[in-house]
Amino acid sequence: MKYILAVNPWIYDFAAYDFWMKPLGLLYLVGMLKESGLDVVLVDFLNRNHPCMPKKIKNSIYGKGHFLREAVETPAPLRQIPINRRFARYGVPPEELRRDLPQEPPTLILVTSTMTYWYVGVKESIEFLKDVYPEIPIVLGGIYPTLCFEHAKENIKADYILKGFAPESLEELIYRHTSIRPELKKYKRFNNWPAPTIEDLSSPTYGVITTSLGCPYRCPYCASYILHPNFETKSPEKIVKEIQKMSTIGAKDIAFYDDALLYNRTHTKDILKGIIEAKIDVRFHTPNAMHARFIDEETAALMKAAGFVSIYLGLETSDFSRQKSLGGKVFSGEFTRAVKYLKKTGLTEISAYILVGLPGQTPDEVKTTMEFCYENGVRPYLSEFSPIPKTPMWKLAVKTYNWHEPVDPLWHNNTLMPIFSPTFTPEIYYQLKRLQKKIVEKQSP
Ligand code: SF4
Incomplete structure (x- = not known):
C-alpha cells in the first residue's frame, strides 16, 4: 500500500491548552x-482522545x-531566562505513537507547524519520525x-x-516520491479548497473551519x-455544506478560524x-477574534439564531491614540455598539482580547x-504580546527588549513577555492578571 503520512506534531512549551486547536491547514x-x-x-x-489519556484529566x-x-x-x-515554570512536551507519548504508527512505511511524510516558538515540538517530532521510518x-x-x-533550514532535519x-x-515533490501527480495547482483559489477532513481525527467532538483566508x-x-x-x-x-458534514460526523461545536470573519x-x-x-444543530465559537466594527443589529440576530455561543472580539486597547496607531481596526464607540447588539439578542458569553x-x-x-470591558459587560481576556518576525512591529520589539538578532524563536513566546518587557515586569503583569480575575468573578452569574 502506497500512502502519505500527514502529522500534527507535539507542542513543547511552558503551557498548552486545547482551545479548539486543530491543524486546520493540514x-x-x-x-x-x-x-x-x-x-x-x-x-x-496531540490527540486528546487517545486511549492513553488518563480519565482524571479534566x-x-x-x-x-x-x-x-x-x-x-x-x-x-x-x-x-529567570522563569519559574517547567518546560513540557504536550501530546501522546512517543512509546504510544510508536505502537500506533503503521508498520508499513509511507512513501512520504508531511509535517505541519504553527507557532514559531513551538519549533522544538516540530524538531522532536521529525527526529522521532526519522527514527521510526529512517528511509x-x-x-x-x-x-x-x-x-x-x-x-x-539550520535546525530541523526535514528533507x-x-x-x-x-x-x-x-x-512536484509528491510526484517524485509517489509517481502520482496530485494536481494541486487547482487549489490556488481558496474557493476551490475541499472541506477540512476532521473525520481523519480520532472521535472529533468539535470541528474547525474558516470561511475566508487573510485579512484586509x-x-x-x-x-x-x-x-x-x-x-x-x-x-x-x-x-454550509462543510458545517453540515461536520455535524453529521459528530461535531457538537465548531470554531471559526477566520482572521476577518465579518469583513465581508x-x-x-x-x-x-x-x-x-x-x-x-451545533454551537459556534470564534476564538480567533471577530471584527466588532462589522457587527450590526441584523448580523448579531443571525449569529444568535445560527447557534453562536462564545464570542471573542478583538479590542486590543481602549486607548484612542493607540487604536489609531495600530491601524484603527476598531474604535471604542464601535465596540460598545457591537456589544449592545450582541447582548440584545441574549448572547452572554462575550469576551474581548x-x-x-x-x-x-x-x-x-x-x-x-x-x-472599559467591565463597563460594557464583556469579559477581558489578556493576550500577551508575542513579537513575530517580518511584521512591522518586530524591529521595535527587538529594540525595546534590547535583543540582538538573530533571536532564537523560543524567545517569541508570549509567556516571556513580562521577563523581556522593560515596562510589564512579572509583578506588574501578575497584578493585571489578578485584576482580570477579579473582574471576571464579578461578572460571573
Ligand atoms: S490583528 Fe489586525 S491584521 Fe491581524 S487578523 Fe486581526 S484585524 Fe487583521
Whole structure:
C-alpha cells in the first residue's frame, strides 16, 4: 500500500491548552490530496482522545480541554531566562505513537507547524519520525518555516522545507516520491479548497473551519498578511455544506478560524442564513477574534439564531491614540455598539482580547481597557504580546527588549513577555492578571 503520512506534531512549551486547536491547514491539505486520489493517513500527536489519556484529566466545556503533559529539560536558549515554570512536551507519548504508527512505511511524510516558538515540538517530532521510518523523506510546512525559514533550514532535519502554501513545489515533490501527480495547482483559489477532513481525527467532538483566508487590515503586530497576502472567501453554499458534514460526523461545536470573519458582511450573513435554513444543530465559537466594527443589529440576530455561543472580539486597547496607531481596526464607540447588539439578542458569553506588553504601552492603559470591558459587560481576556518576525512591529520589539538578532524563536513566546518587557515586569503583569480575575468573578452569574 502506497500512502502519505500527514502529522500534527507535539507542542513543547511552558503551557498548552486545547482551545479548539486543530491543524486546520493540514486538514485542508489532506482533503486536497485525497481529492487527487492519494491515500493519506493522518496522525495527530496531540490527540486528546487517545486511549492513553488518563480519565482524571479534566475536560472543559464545548470540547476544550487539557493535553497530556510530560515535563522535559528546558532547551538551551531558555536556560538563562529567570522563569519559574517547567518546560513540557504536550501530546501522546512517543512509546504510544510508536505502537500506533503503521508498520508499513509511507512513501512520504508531511509535517505541519504553527507557532514559531513551538519549533522544538516540530524538531522532536521529525527526529522521532526519522527514527521510526529512517528511509522516508519528510516535508516540513506551515507557519514556522514560512516566518523563520533560515532557522528551520539550520535546525530541523526535514528533507524538504516549504514556505507558505506552495502547491507547485508540493505537487512536484509528491510526484517524485509517489509517481502520482496530485494536481494541486487547482487549489490556488481558496474557493476551490475541499472541506477540512476532521473525520481523519480520532472521535472529533468539535470541528474547525474558516470561511475566508487573510485579512484586509495590516495591524503592525500581526502576521496574517504574510501568511495570506490576499483576502479570499469561499462560497456560502460550500461552507454550509462543510458545517453540515461536520455535524453529521459528530461535531457538537465548531470554531471559526477566520482572521476577518465579518469583513465581508454579506458573505457572512449568507452563511448564517444558510446555517439557520439547514437547521444545523451545533454551537459556534470564534476564538480567533471577530471584527466588532462589522457587527450590526441584523448580523448579531443571525449569529444568535445560527447557534453562536462564545464570542471573542478583538479590542486590543481602549486607548484612542493607540487604536489609531495600530491601524484603527476598531474604535471604542464601535465596540460598545457591537456589544449592545450582541447582548440584545441574549448572547452572554462575550469576551474581548486585550493586548498586553506592546512596545510603548503602559500598565495603566491595560487597566483602563479592562475597566472599559467591565463597563460594557464583556469579559477581558489578556493576550500577551508575542513579537513575530517580518511584521512591522518586530524591529521595535527587538529594540525595546534590547535583543540582538538573530533571536532564537523560543524567545517569541508570549509567556516571556513580562521577563523581556522593560515596562510589564512579572509583578506588574501578575497584578493585571489578578485584576482580570477579579473582574471576571464579578461578572460571573
Ligand atoms: S484585524 Fe486581526 S487578523 Fe487583521 S491584521 Fe489586525 S490583528 Fe491581524
